[in-house]
Amino acid sequence: MQQMEQIVASLREEGFRITPQRMAIVDYLLKTEDHPSAELIHKVIRKKYPMVSLSTVYKTLELLKEKKLVNEMDVEGEARFDAHTDEHINLVCMNCGKIDDVDEDSLKDIQVKAARKSKYLILKSSFELSGYCSDCKSKFQA
Amino acid sequence: MQQMEQIVASLREEGFRITPQRMAIVDYLLKTEDHPSAELIHKVIRKKYPMVSLSTVYKTLELLKEKKLVNEMDVEGEARFDAHTDEHINLVCMNCGKIDDVDEDSLKDIQVKAARKSKYLILKSSFELSGYCSDCKSKFQA
DNA sequence: TTCCTTATTGATAATAATTCCTAATTAATA
DNA sequence: TATTAATTAGGAATTATTATCAATAAGGAA
Numbered sequence: 001m002q003q004m005e006q007i008v009a010s011l012r013e014e015g016f017r018i019t020p021q022r023m024a025i026v027d028y029l030l031k032t033e034d035h036p037s038a039e040l041i042h043k044v045i046r047k048k049y050p051m052v053s054l055s056t057v058y059k060t061l062e063l064l065k066e067k068k069l070v071n072e073m074d075v076e077g078e079a080r081f082d083a084h085t086d087e088h089i090n091l092v093c094m095n096c097g098k099i100d101d102v103d104e105d106s107l108k109d110i111q112v113k114a115a116r117k118s119k120y121l122i123l124k125s126s127f128e129l130s131g132y133c134s135d136c137k138s139k140f141q142a
Numbered sequence: 143m144q145q146m147e148q149i150v151a152s153l154r155e156e157g158f159r160i161t162p163q164r165m166a167i168v169d170y171l172l173k174t175e176d177h178p179s180a181e182l183i184h185k186v187i188r189k190k191y192p193m194v195s196l197s198t199v200y201k202t203l204e205l206l207k208e209k210k211l212v213n214e215m216d217v218e219g220e221a222r223f224d225a226h227t228d229e230h231i232n233l234v235c236m237n238c239g240k241i242d243d244v245d246e247d248s249l250k251d252i253q254v255k256a257a258r259k260s261k262y263l264i265l266k267s268s269f270e271l272s273g274y275c276s277d278c279k280s281k282f283q284a
Numbered sequence: 285t286t287c288c289t290t291a292t293t294g295a296t297a298a299t300a301a302t303t304c305c306t307a308a309t310t311a312a313t314a
Numbered sequence: 315t316a317t318t319a320a321t322t323a324g325g326a327a328t329t330a331t332t333a334t335c336a337a338t339a340a341g342g343a344a
Binding site: 039 | 330333341
């Protein structure tokens with residue numbers, strides 16, 4: 001679990017400016033358990049900080065992604081973001097769109113094995129399972 | 143490794159028609175080791191069968207996806223397709239865009255564990271590692 | 285603090301992947 | 315072969331994302 005100060009330090013260190021817009025986006029991403037889209041981040045943040053534009057949200061997410069401070073994932077053609085950057089599995093509900101995280105230590109081993117077999121230099125990982133969450137599952141068993 | 147006949151049978155069984163367009167797309171996906179985009183599938187297929195439109199490619203891929211005859215994955219905002227539906231890890235080269243598959247038996251276990259922990263009903267899985275392939279890797283070590 | 289430089293922002297235009305629309309076509313069945 | 319409902323072609327529409335660029339403001343220097 002990373003903290004605001006770490007992220008701010010990491011950006012400042014490389015000469016990036018700490019703006020209220022960036023703070024707001026990072027703050028929201030750290031506090032939420034969701035995996036929001038750029039659009040949703042924009043919508044939520046505007047309630048508190050009306051002076052944040054959608055293009056700034058996109059640019060900030062791109063920066064955070066590059067610095068590996070957030071992960072990006074794709075759900076049905078839409079990018080979703082997550083500041084929880086430890087190795088984990090994303091569970092995507094195909095009905096309600098919710099995303100849950102599941103910690104799983106063995107992912108690291110798999111990554112190492114795959115790197116060895118393939119001779120790739122691995123920089124990013126994404127483990128995703130899709131289906132129906134416990135709530136939605138019941139609707140399909142009626 | 144699935145065969146053409148299986149796919150054709152599986153579609154016909156559910157009342158879907160076997161059209162030359164669908165055959166061409168399935169045929170190409172079964173023969174290639176690549177993980178082509180809709181655009182590329184269209185381009186390649188038109189050489190042999192000029193009467194296939196891009197929207198048909200999209201619709202056919204959607205159908206094949208629904209019937210779980212191909213998997214879809216996302217590479218930098220572009221959908222890529224793969225008729226190799228066994229459990230495996232996709233290795234995506236962030237430099238040349240190549241995608242390799244690595245078989246890994248332990249994925250099934252992980253899937254079962256995650257389903258148990260989360261109470262999700264798992265329908266689809268996607269294990270993806272990104273980095274540099276062995277060819278591109280060397281360019282970054284000069 | 286005040287000024288300066290330049291990264292960052294906001295508004296909108298541009299782009300590109302995908303989906304939608306619908307008349308024309310055709311695979312499958314009798 | 316005739317029938318008909320599924321499928322297709324092609325272009326328009328949609329939509330998430332990126333690009334553009336003048337205006338603004340963060341951070342360093344004086």
